[in-house]
Amino acid sequence: xxxxxxxxxxxxxxxxxxxxxxxxxxxxxxxxxxxxxxxxxxxxxxxxxxxxxxxxxxxxxxxxxxxxxxxxxxxxxxxxxxxxxxxxxxxxxxxxxxxxxxxxxxxxxxxxxxxxxxxxxxxxxxxxxxxxxx
Amino acid sequence: xxxxxxxxxxxxxxxxxxxxxxxxxxxxxxxxxxxxxxxxxxxxxxxxxxxxxxxxxxxxxxxxxxxxxxxxxxxxxxxxxxxxxxxxxxxxxxxxxxxxxxxxxxxxxxxxxxxxxxxxxxxxxxxxxxxxxxxxxxxxxxxxxxxxxxxxxxxxxxxxxxxxxxxxxxxxxxxxxxxxxxxxxxxxxxxxxxxxxxxxxxxxxxxxxxxxxxxxxxxxxxxxxxxxxxxxxxxxxxxxxxxxxxxxxxxxxxxxxxxxxxxxxxxxxxxxxxxxxxxxxxxxxxxx
Numbered sequence: 001x002x003x004x005x006x007x008x009x010x011x012x013x014x015x016x017x018x019x020x021x022x023x024x025x026x027x028x029x030x031x032x033x034x035x036x037x038x039x040x041x042x043x044x045x046x047x048x049x050x051x052x053x054x055x056x057x058x059x060x061x062x063x064x065x066x067x068x069x070x071x072x073x074x075x076x077x078x079x080x081x082x083x084x085x086x087x088x089x090x091x092x093x094x095x096x097x098x099x100x101x102x103x104x105x106x107x108x109x110x111x112x113x114x115x116x117x118x119x120x121x122x123x124x125x126x127x128x129x130x131x132x133x134x
Numbered sequence: 135x136x137x138x139x140x141x142x143x144x145x146x147x148x149x150x151x152x153x154x155x156x157x158x159x160x161x162x163x164x165x166x167x168x169x170x171x172x173x174x175x176x177x178x179x180x181x182x183x184x185x186x187x188x189x190x191x192x193x194x195x196x197x198x199x200x201x202x203x204x205x206x207x208x209x210x211x212x213x214x215x216x217x218x219x220x221x222x223x224x225x226x227x228x229x230x231x232x233x234x235x236x237x238x239x240x241x242x243x244x245x246x247x248x249x250x251x252x253x254x255x256x257x258x259x260x261x262x263x264x265x266x267x268x269x270x271x272x273x274x275x276x277x278x279x280x281x282x283x284x285x286x287x288x289x290x291x292x293x294x295x296x297x298x299x300x301x302x303x304x305x306x307x308x309x310x311x312x313x314x315x316x317x318x319x320x321x322x323x324x325x326x327x328x329x330x331x332x333x334x335x336x337x338x339x340x341x342x343x344x345x346x347x348x349x350x351x352x353x354x355x356x357x358x359x360x361x362x363x364x365x366x367x368x369x370x371x372x373x374x375x376x377x378x379x380x381x382x383x384x385x386x387x388x389x390x391x392x393x394x395x396x397x398x399x400x401x402x403x404x405x406x407x408x409x410x411x412x413x414x415x416x417x418x419x420x421x422x
Contacts, residue, residue: 049355049358050331050339050355053351053354053355054339054351057347057348057350057351067421070414070421071414077412080412080414081409081412083412083416083417083420083421084394084395084408084409084412084416084417085409086420087394087417087420088358088361088387088390088391088394089358091390092354092357092358092361092386092387092390093354094298095293095294095301095386096301096302096305096350096354097298097299097301097302097303097304097305097306098298098302099298105420105421106421107421107422134299134302
């Protein structure tokens, strides 16, 4: 990653799996890029497409929406709704000129600290490759 | 003008009003220019004599039912408009018992502007496959066998084939002209939230100033709220005072919803809409 450009990443993490996964990465002292700003939500189903649009409008370079793996949602089915909603939103953003790579939907469980750290590193690298949003 | 059909419509409206079956009839009358048409709310049989129907009757009158909730109303419905009835029934916004639907056979509506009507059918009519309304209490006029062109979404596919940068430039230019008059929202039968996100003050989702980035946010979310709900009446594009090609947004989502979820809005009042349901095994690639 170039030292000059640091992409801004907003991460919406669900309280039950992904936020705990990020916490696991932290308590395990894993290193990952500091580009991500985490917002904790009760469930990935809480993330309104409006939140994502607002992030992009206010200068975020990438948005991560992360929840429990399908089947493991604390509220049984929240993440299934998330999946449908964001599958469509990614296509729509791409159509409007925001590359779909800038919106990621990922499933991270509470035990997957390693996966979370790798995910953030990978996403940040990809965003750096895409460059700043014009 | 099909005078026989118009006489049928007036007769039906008159009897509905005189028998007290409905409080009012929502239909069309000739506009002040003598060429185009405008909505008419007929509350007595003399007003019912002004009802007309022809190929300038473009308005989707179903929208007006939302303002008459609780009242027993009759409404004139073209085949395309009937999908809006199904949408509102599906979302429990209107009571089927309170609405008397006067279905009319429709040969398609033409492009109109004040004092002028063209000979060309609107694009949405050229690809319309409905020969009669999907739901009605009485059907007037003929059921028409139509030679519809297949909806291929060719303009959408063309846009998708371009680079993301050129699409960004295109929409930036389009949205920069938006004056946020919200006519697209006001005319839409699917837009009925008591408080629209665009008017919420806390949090202030859409800034008050008319700036390209606020306009983009407004149009993106407005369209996305209609994903799997837009019935393609294209009224939003028709009323847009700055001619933003909103059908390119609505039909993009219509196409994707069809592909991803095999769903089309307004065809069935009981089928759950795509964002109210899911299948566990679908889209395994996302997020893994």
